[in-house]
Amino acid sequence: MPNAKSPRVRAVPAVTRAVAILRLLSRSPTPQSLKTIAETLDLVPSTALHIVRALLAEDLLQVDPQTKRYSVGVGMLPLARAVLENAADFPSLMRPKLEELSSRYGVMAIGVEVPDLDNMIVVALARSQAPVRLHVDIGSRFPALISATGRCVAAFSGQPEKEIEKRFRLLRWHNAPTYDAWRKEVDQVRKQGFSIDRGNYIAGVTIVAVPVLNSRGTISHTVAAVGLGSQLDRATSLALARDMRAVAQAIAGQLAIHA
Numbered sequence: 001m002p003n004a005k006s007p008r009v010r011a012v013p014a015v016t017r018a019v020a021i022l023r024l025l026s027r028s029p030t031p032q033s034l035k036t037i038a039e040t041l042d043l044v045p046s047t048a049l050h051i052v053r054a055l056l057a058e059d060l061l062q063v064d065p066q067t068k069r070y071s072v073g074v075g076m077l078p079l080a081r082a083v084l085e086n087a088a089d090f091p092s093l094m095r096p097k098l099e100e101l102s103s104r105y106g107v108m109a110i111g112v113e114v115p116d117l118d119n120m121i122v123v124a125l126a127r128s129q130a131p132v133r134l135h136v137d138i139g140s141r142f143p144a145l146i147s148a149t150g151r152c153v154a155a156f157s158g159q160p161e162k163e164i165e166k167r168f169r170l171l172r173w174h175n176a177p178t179y180d181a182w183r184k185e186v187d188q189v190r191k192q193g194f195s196i197d198r199g200n201y202i203a204g205v206t207i208v209a210v211p212v213l214n215s216r217g218t219i220s221h222t223v224a225a226v227g228l229g230s231q232l233d234r235a236t237s238l239a240l241a242r243d244m245r246a247v248a249q250a251i252a253g254q255l256a257i258h259a
Helices: 013-027 034-041 045-057 076-085 090-105 147-156 161-168 179-192 234-257
Strands: 061-064 069-072 108-113 119-126 141-143 195-198 205-213 219-228
Touching: 013 034, 013 045, 013 061, 013 069, 034 045, 045 061, 090 108, 090 119, 090 219, 090 234, 119 147, 141 147, 147 179, 147 195, 147 205, 147 219, 161 179, 205 234, 219 234
Parallel strands: none
Antiparallel strands: 061 069, 108 119, 108 219, 119 141, 195 205, 205 219
């Protein structure tokens, strides 16, 4: 059974709060005051101050001495570089493949990590010049079961249906499918090996996704492509899905070799 023997992880509040501060500031286009940080994360100001000071000491944050506003610091760079430079990881393997897909089809091509049923994380990205109403950056997080990728997660995660349904009920779509209709689509994904979302998640936008499966046959990542509905008609979407499936299979094989 999935996760039956997973070790119990004890919460460490100081670490959790420090990570929350780093995430908040990494997503903010402008530096933030201590008051804003504390209010946004529902922290006691004195607690926020202690954590911010510790992060400053490690150069993970920096502060403008004039405005007293905080932003991520240069100490983050070696950590990010180490992630990017580690050999044979999913992002480094995916980047040239995503660039090729984006160039060939004029779509935004995305490599997504799926750590659990709650979140999917964008870890690789190739942008197109076409206007697409979905803002995505490296590190962006979305509910794991949303859109085309979500159907792949539901089909290949091996998680109990009751856990999947519970999370499905919390999703927010532009044009939400019923759960029964969505489950039928998930079953189809299991058979065909890809999913296409036409305007369910975002009006006028088509999203194609294929799973990257590990040696156990469960999903670890997905490859996704985002384009305007007028751009990705049925024939183009199916051709794109076939090419993405070939990419996913190749990447899965490379990851297995280097595991």
